[in-house]
Amino acid sequence: MSDGSGVSGVSRRTAGAPAFEPYGVWTDLVGQDHISTDLVQAALGNGMTHAWLLTGPPGSGRSTAARAFAAALQCTTANEPGCGHCLGCRTVLDGVHPDVLQLATDQLSIGVADTRDLVRRSSMTPSSGRWQVLLIEDADRLTEAAGNVLLKAVEEPSSRTVWILCAPGRDDMLPTIRSRCRHLLLRTPPSTAVAEILVRRDGVDPIRAREAARAAQGHIGRAKRLATDDEARAKRSEVLALPSSLTDMGSALSAAQKLVDATISEAKRAAEERNVTETADLRLAMGYQEGSRKAVPGAAGALKDLETRQKKRATRMQRDALDLALVDLAAFYRDVLAVQLGAIGGAGGDVTEPIHDDQYAAVRKIAAAGTPEATLRRIEAVLECRKAVERSVAPLLAVEAMAVRLR
Amino acid sequence: MLVPMPAQAAAPSQLVLVVGAEELLVDRAVARIVAAKRAVDPETETRDLTPGNFNPGTFAELVSPSLFGESRVVVVRSAQDLAADDVAMLTSVLDGLAEEITLVVVHLGGVKGKALLTAVEKAGAARVDVAKVTKPTERIAFLREEFKAARRQITEEAARALLDAVGNELRELAAAASQLIADTTDDARTPIDETVVAKYYSGRAEVSGFTVADLAVDGRTAQALEQLRWALATGTAPVLITSALAAGVRSVARVASAPRGARPADLARELGMPPWKIDKVRQQVRGWTPDGIGTALLAVAEADAAVKGGGDDPAYALERCVVTVCQARGQGTGARG
Numbered sequence: 001m002s003d004g005s006g007v008s009g010v011s012r013r014t015a016g017a018p019a020f021e022p023y024g025v026w027t028d029l030v031g032q033d034h035i036s037t038d039l040v041q042a043a044l045g046n047g048m049t050h051a052w053l054l055t056g057p058p059g060s061g062r063s064t065a066a067r068a069f070a071a072a073l074q075c076t077t078a079n080e081p082g083c084g085h086c087l088g089c090r091t092v093l094d095g096v097h098p099d100v101l102q103l104a105t106d107q108l109s110i111g112v113a114d115t116r117d118l119v120r121r122s123s124m125t126p127s128s129g130r131w132q133v134l135l136i137e138d139a140d141r142l143t144e145a146a147g148n149v150l151l152k153a154v155e156e157p158s159s160r161t162v163w164i165l166c167a168p169g170r171d172d173m174l175p176t177i178r179s180r181c182r183h184l185l186l187r188t189p190p191s192t193a194v195a196e197i198l199v200r201r202d203g204v205d206p207i208r209a210r211e212a213a214r215a216a217q218g219h220i221g222r223a224k225r226l227a228t229d230d231e232a233r234a235k236r237s238e239v240l241a242l243p244s245s246l247t248d249m250g251s252a253l254s255a256a257q258k259l260v261d262a263t264i265s266e267a268k269r270a271a272e273e274r275n276v277t278e279t280a281d282l283r284l285a286m287g288y289q290e291g292s293r294k295a296v297p298g299a300a301g302a303l304k305d306l307e308t309r310q311k312k313r314a315t316r317m318q319r320d321a322l323d324l325a326l327v328d329l330a331a332f333y334r335d336v337l338a339v340q341l342g343a344i345g346g347a348g349g350d351v352t353e354p355i356h357d358d359q360y361a362a363v364r365k366i367a368a369a370g371t372p373e374a375t376l377r378r379i380e381a382v383l384e385c386r387k388a389v390e391r392s393v394a395p396l397l398a399v400e401a402m403a404v405r406l407r
Numbered sequence: 408m409l410v411p412m413p414a415q416a417a418a419p420s421q422l423v424l425v426v427g428a429e430e431l432l433v434d435r436a437v438a439r440i441v442a443a444k445r446a447v448d449p450e451t452e453t454r455d456l457t458p459g460n461f462n463p464g465t466f467a468e469l470v471s472p473s474l475f476g477e478s479r480v481v482v483v484r485s486a487q488d489l490a491a492d493d494v495a496m497l498t499s500v501l502d503g504l505a506e507e508i509t510l511v512v513v514h515l516g517g518v519k520g521k522a523l524l525t526a527v528e529k530a531g532a533a534r535v536d537v538a539k540v541t542k543p544t545e546r547i548a549f550l551r552e553e554f555k556a557a558r559r560q561i562t563e564e565a566a567r568a569l570l571d572a573v574g575n576e577l578r579e580l581a582a583a584a585s586q587l588i589a590d591t592t593d594d595a596r597t598p599i600d601e602t603v604v605a606k607y608y609s610g611r612a613e614v615s616g617f618t619v620a621d622l623a624v625d626g627r628t629a630q631a632l633e634q635l636r637w638a639l640a641t642g643t644a645p646v647l648i649t650s651a652l653a654a655g656v657r658s659v660a661r662v663a664s665a666p667r668g669a670r671p672a673d674l675a676r677e678l679g680m681p682p683w684k685i686d687k688v689r690q691q692v693r694g695w696t697p698d699g700i701g702t703a704l705l706a707v708a709e710a711d712a713a714v715k716g717g718g719d720d721p722a723y724a725l726e727r728c729v730v731t732v733c734q735a736r737g738q739g740t741g742a743r744g
Contacts, residue, residue, distance in 0.1 A: 249660055250664020397649075
């Protein structure tokens with residue numbers, strides 16, 4: 001194990017050791033050199049343990065880090081774990097390595113049944129690699145019962161089994177599970193680092209990349225979407241137009257309706273493409289042929305199951321889309337507050353940067369019309385709306401209540 | 408206790424098709440056919456088949472002539488759900504039923520299993536259509552028929568009160584009616600009125616969230632709370648009540664913020680509501696101010712969070728919400744409802 005003194009920005013290795021230079025699978029992990037260093041060392045045998053918990057804000061690269069680590073564990077190149085070009089690395093990144101099981105969910109929770117499968121798998125010996133790796137991407141979505149199923153297996157896994165769990169924060173995990181894991185904390189990647197990878201990896205224009213990186217507040221995937229997908233940019237501008245459109249009760253309610261409708265249509269658009277191909281694939285697998293209604297026994301049931309799953313996924317996608325919009329809104333009022341307090345455009349120069357650079361005019365206008373106290377109350381309203389949506393309050397009702405308070 | 412029925416039931420045919428969804432009435436129609444057969448031969452045996460226990464072998468045995476020619480009624484229930492093979496079996500015996508066999512096919516009447524329905528009809532079946540009872544007026548008519556069949560009378564108001572108290576389930580209504588008839592045999596000549604019904608039945612069986620929401624939006628606190636208690640006591644889900652309250656407040660807000668002079672038809676199109684609802688909501692809008700609407704919406708949102716697991720006691724959260732909504736009406740105008 002390393003010395004464990006973790007001042008960010010300062011190398012945690014012994015003095016004089018070179019700073020970590022990303023290579024292979026580690027190049028996609030942005031602004032998290034401290035994590036990469038620890039994981040590379042672990043893969044080399046220094047500080048390896050049987051269970052890992054990777055936490056960090058959404059979009060900071062938890063699953064990227066977890067996958068890179070899994071690749072490093074299965075890597076066959078000596079002294080360079082996670083080289084990115086050996087068979088082990090490539091199969092892990094493609095998701096086809098026989099000794100790496102990834103569990104990600106596109107639904108609201110991970111239940112007991114899925115977890116039992118994982119536990120069974122965890123007691124097996126790796127078939128070709130060095131480790132049996134079990135990777136849960138949304139470990140925070142484990143239900144409490146599912147967490148308890150996992151407990152025993154995480155506590156005392158077979159000698160060659162490694163668990164990698166990812167969650168937004170330590171508190172999202174059962175205390176009994178998190179106490180059995182080695183914990184690594186990813187930080188919010190600085191927007192310069194995010195912009196840099198957009199330019200390098202996706203070939204985005206540098207100015208656009210910087211703007212997108214800042215607007216995405218460190219969420220790499222979101223930054224990429226904002227930089228490359230015009231529809232995502234349009235959606236965001238629509239959301240950010242909401243504060244300026246709140247003049248009276250009627251406009252507040254129709255703005256709320258519009259926001260919810262927009263998230264529904266966005267989620268639907270994203271879901272439909274996947275649903276159609278999924279259904280077609282399953283029909284083919286079940287032996288449905290063009291123009292015939294005959295299939296293998298149980299086909300109708302399997303199709304129905306798929307439909308249920310797709311419906312659950314749609315709920316989750318809509319909630320995620322709405323949550324994203326609300327985060328953007330909160331950041332907008334954060335900019336307003338910064339202007340009101342003189343942190344942006346004040347006499348003493350800019351103390352901080354605006355998140356939504358392109359909305360500066362609207363921000364200034366709203367800042368001039370209100371007090372910092374009112375802005376704080378509005379931020380509170382947005383955050384409470386997020387919480388309400390998470391607690392299954394009807395989305396339209398929650399957003400309407402928010403709009404009423406934002407007026 | 409039979410409802411007067413169309414004439415075809417009088418002359419029992421060998422092949423009968425009963426079409427309709429109202430279970431009680433279907434049962435009665437079948438019972439009438441069996442009774443007619445029993446009137447001829449008291450030894451008549453009946454067999455009930457459902458898609459679950461329909462077995463082609465057993466069925467063939469049941470419809471084939473028996474050695475001593477005993478009379479038998481074979482009832483095939485929910486024929487629309489029969490499997491394809493069973494349907495083939497059933498249609499194959501339609502012609503040439505043995506004399507002592509009566510086959511009754513019960514069908515829901517929808518698109519499902521339509522082929523069977525036409526086949527049975529083509530084979531010359533006597534068709535009995537069972538009435539659909541969906542509207543409150545139809546239920547009241549049904550109740551009055553029930554009493555008429557027992558040579559008793561019930562006033563319209565009394566029937567309505569009974570409907571309120573017992574609910575919409577036809578079987579329960581019929582049971583309540585026969586109980587009421589049995590309870591009041593002493594003075595069979597006077598029509599049953601509201602006081603008689605109130606003596607045996609009180610309260611309400613079914614209160615929807617919309618009843619509560621309408622009263623709350625009208626600012627009638629006491630009635631709204633009363634109906635809320637009934638709704639909760641009779642098992643209306645709290646979630647449905649908050650969503651009805653939200654819909655109520657929302658429609659007031661939308662109509663209130665629409666231009667005043669707009670025609671109902673235009674408004675209806677713009678707000679996506681039926682025109683009759685616009686008129687109703689316009690009545691409700693009086694007394695609401697933007698601030699009041701805001702207060703009410705916040706209260707409903709809070710209650711919605713509470714009934715979905717955020718609070719300890721959904722009933723309390725709902726009561727508080729209804730009171731807040733009622734008080735929010737008139738907020739800022741000084742007027743009270």
